Amino acid sequence: MRRPITTRRTTAAASAAIALALGATACGGSSPGAESGQELSGQTVAVAGVWTGSEQKNFRKVLDAFTEQTGAKTVFVPSGDNVSTYIGSKIEGGNAPDVVMVPQVGVLQQFAKEGWLAPLSKKTATTAGANLADVWKNYGTVGKTYYGLYFKAAHKSxxxxxxxxxxxxxxxxxxxxxxxxxxxxxxxxxxxxxxxxxxxxxxxxxxxxxxxxxxxxxxxxxxxxxxxxxxxxxxxxxxxxxxxxxxxxxxxxxxxxxxxxxxxxxxxxxxxxxxxxxxxxxxxxxxxxxxxxxxxxxxxxxxxxxxxxxxxxxxxxxxVVSGGDAAVVLKEGKNQKAAQRLLEFLATPEAASVWAGAGGFLSPNKDVELSSYADDTTRTTAKSLVNAGDTVRFDMSDQxxxxxxxxxxxxxxxxxxxxxxxxxxxxxxxxxxxxxxxxxxxx
Incomplete structure (x- = not known):
């Protein structure tokens, strides 16, 4: 979906952030997960996306919740508006992030056709199948393979x-x-x-x-x-x-x-x-x-x-016209296991509830409690989006x-x-x- 306000970051800065993330992975280091013996302690997941400002700040809270649950460190790297060009350059340079939050159906389809995406795990597919309307899973599917988990939505009606x-x-x-x-x-x-x-x-x-x-x-x-x-x-x-x-x-x-x-x-x-x-x-x-x-x-x-x-x-x-951001796993990422585990987490209502409470967020996940949202107005829009079920249609220009x-x-x-x-x-x-x-x- 189109971003109403965006702030661009330089490619150099983004590359440096990924390099730091991968360096942290190589060096190990302490983490909440390492101390508690959690499954991914000592590992790092690099996540790229267009979000800046409060959107990025609130998504980091979701990533922090993932760290608390699994022990994995995370780093968020702003991609700028042109996600396709940015990710293409990172793959070509051998420095691809593990996960990308893709804001357009057309870009997700392009990534799949380029052979850049790994199919999502059976656990993610099963969880999403239970708590998302079929239309959302269809928008994340290319050639009968499920690649994109829709995590954040917009109600554009x-x-x-x-x-x-x-x-x-x-x-x-x-x-x-x-x-x-x-x-x-x-x-x-x-x-x-x-x-x-x-x-x-x-x-x-x-x-x-x-x-x-x-x-x-x-x-x-x-x-x-x-x-x-x-x-x-x-x-x-x-x-x-x-x-x-x-x-x-x-x-x-x-x-x-x-x-x-x-x-x-x-x-x-x-x-x-x-x-x-x-x-x-x-x-x-x-x-x-x-x-x-x-x-x-x-x-x-x-x-x-x-x-x-x-x-x-x-x-x-x-x-009910919607937009949304889908999480995908890149084949060229350095940490496939942790990346797939992150998407399994993002498929749960617990992950969505973290951002719902922070504001500026709607989830297509029907299992997210309306009480998770901070105000009645947002609860109303969230309820309308979920109740629309399979009648929701994704922004046509984004397709x-x-x-x-x-x-x-x-x-x-x-x-x-x-x-x-x-x-x-x-x-x-x-x-x-x-x-x-x-x-x-x-x-």
Missing amino acids: TVWYSPSAFEQAGAVEPKTYADMLKTGRTLADSGLPAFSVAGEDGWTLTDWFENIYLSQAGPEKYDQLAAHTLPWTDASVVRALTTLGEVFKDKQLVAGGSAAALRTDFPGSIAQVFGPEPKAAMVYEGDFVGGMAKDDFGKKLGEDAKFFPFPPVGNGKAP APAAFGGTKGAGEWKLLQDFLRDASDPRATAAKLETAAAKAYKN
Whole structure:
């Protein structure tokens, strides 16, 4: 899934961290496990991932719990945003980490096809089979082999809003997409535009489209479009773009109109709703919006910042679009046994509960107690994600080749930005999307 905020680290720093980890392994040294005679005392597992800041800090707490249980030391190495390039360079240099937290289905599939991944242990597969919906195991499977354990998830079907703005306008949480637009116009009439749209970051626009498409066209066509077995020129795509255009074309609904939206990045869109000078009443994006409203602007979730589920479109069902990070084991890692043992731990509700209590986290694991989460708002989103079961669909752009679904200024990101600028011809946009998709999937 796309990271709302990322901080890059240099490859040199990351390489040094892995080198230190491997050096620690070679030298042995004391550890909690060594003192208590635990199974992996004296061993070290190097874990790479995109997480920085509070995400990395909280994941380290999970790794510390693994150390306490097994005696193995761990080191976390930031990979930067381009996980594929980073891991490829580490494998080529003979300095691969043991485990990678992969943020995109497409990247996981690429790693498997390159022959970089080791199948997960039977214990991990059995545990995951019992506590994850089949859809999550399917996203971690390539060619009938289970490679990726989904540990962290995002709920990307949440619309966040300012309760004070709703109260002032006499608005209530909408139950349908049509009602949401009507509510937006009511808010605008009271003096505050409906939506802050982060058009500068094209990934947010793909999420808008995906929620509309999943609800309107249904999961079967969603899967076909994600795999590009259905062309983007299909009538269902044109219909979804037309529906999305209802928002993009309406200056009452988009704060500052499309021109302003195209200059607004994702953090800026949160500030426009929950910052000191509000410019909009609502912002659509994932559950992580709540964390930013709380951490960056001091909002109390459930009081100063609330959300409602992305509403069903037409006669469709309410969508649940998700993203997530899957743990994989690299064949080239130095410590296969400890790496597999780490994933066996990550498959348990105990591991997920560590991060759930720290905040900024959702688990697709149905055995994680809701009481593990720190607040009612997060409990609600976690319950919604788990209850969706196999109807959850992974972020479509994250399933696509990066050239189409994950490159700034190109592919779907760029074409939906163009559509935000001028939504007058959905059919022409669909044709351009198909041209770009056909080229990317072919390559």
